Amino acid sequence: xxxxxQWPATLVQPVGSPLSLxxxxxxxxxxxxxxxxxxxxRGLQLLFxxxxxxxxxxxxxxxxxASRPQDRQFILSSKKLLLSDSGFYLCAWSDLGDRxxxxxxxxxxxxx
Amino acid sequence: KQEVTQIPAALSxxxxxxxxxxxxxxxxxxxxxxxxxxxxxxxLTSLLLIQSSQREQTSGRLNASLDKSSGRSTxxxxxxxxGDSATYLCAGGAIKAAGNKLxxxxxxxxxxxx
Numbered sequence: 001x002x003x004x005x006q007w008p009a010t011l012v013q014p015v016g017s018p019l020s021l022x023x024x025x026x027x028x029x030x031x032x033x034x035x036x037x038x039x040x041x042r043g044l045q046l047l048f049x050x051x052x053x054x055x056x057x058x059x060x061x062x063x064x065x066a067s068r069p070q071d072r073q074f075i076l077s078s079k080k081l082l083l084s085d086s087g088f089y090l091c092a093w094s095d096l097g098d099r100x101x102x103x104x105x106x107x108x109x110x111x112x
Numbered sequence: 113k114q115e116v117t118q119i120p121a122a123l124s125x126x127x128x129x130x131x132x133x134x135x136x137x138x139x140x141x142x143x144x145x146x147x148x149x150x151x152x153x154x155x156l157t158s159l160l161l162i163q164s165s166q167r168e169q170t171s172g173r174l175n176a177s178l179d180k181s182s183g184r185s186t187x188x189x190x191x192x193x194x195g196d197s198a199t200y201l202c203a204g205g206a207i208k209a210a211g212n213k214l215x216x217x218x219x220x221x222x223x224x225x226x
Binding site: 006032034036043044045046049059090092094099100101102103104105106108 | 143144146148153154155156157158161163201203205207212213214215216217218219
């Protein structure tokens with residue numbers, strides 16, 4: 001069966017520090033991968049998606065970037081965090097079959 | 113641009129009552145619609161996925177319907193239990209470049225009182 005792993009679960013970082021969140025999927029190949037953010041008082045918003053290694057599409061202008069160095073690995077990064085980057089970050093995957101999206105357990109990021 | 117709305121934002125019912133959660137979307141060219149459950153501080157658990165060619169899906173006490181022409185989906189939860197307390201999110205899927213991009217509603221926070 002397929003599983004999705006996200007880490008860390010919680011993170012407190014100072015303004016201006018770098019960020020790296022990692023997501024990996026097991027039990028499938030060539031998944032579509034997604035990063036979503038859930039900010040306080042706002043709904044879930046798609047940040048990035050990837051349909052293959054090295055292929056990244058950005059949905060909204062922002063201070064973050066994403067990379068996909070391996071087929072089942074998706075990384076969310078920032079060189080310098082802003083207070084507005086605080087939120088709950090969720091990684092998800094879907095295949096080309098039934099297109100259902102499966103989410104990871106999330107990372108709660110607090111920028112102080 | 114797809115917009116998804118969920119009303120009400122919060123709902124409180126006594127145990128045993130049936131729950132009806134509403135979701136509306138603006139773009140009828142929806143590829144699929146997915147319902148999720150989110151417990152406080154947790155990730156999303158997929159409940160039901162309805163493809164655009166389908167009108168409903170059922171799983172146990174859960175039934176979801178989809179009416180593309182009116183831009184509505186409804187999630188029914190029969191005989192609610194305190195364990196059903198959570199936030200329920202609906203999301204419309206759009207296929208672009210082979211990616212299933214989801215647009216989420218704001219969610220309905222449900223409290224089932226024993």
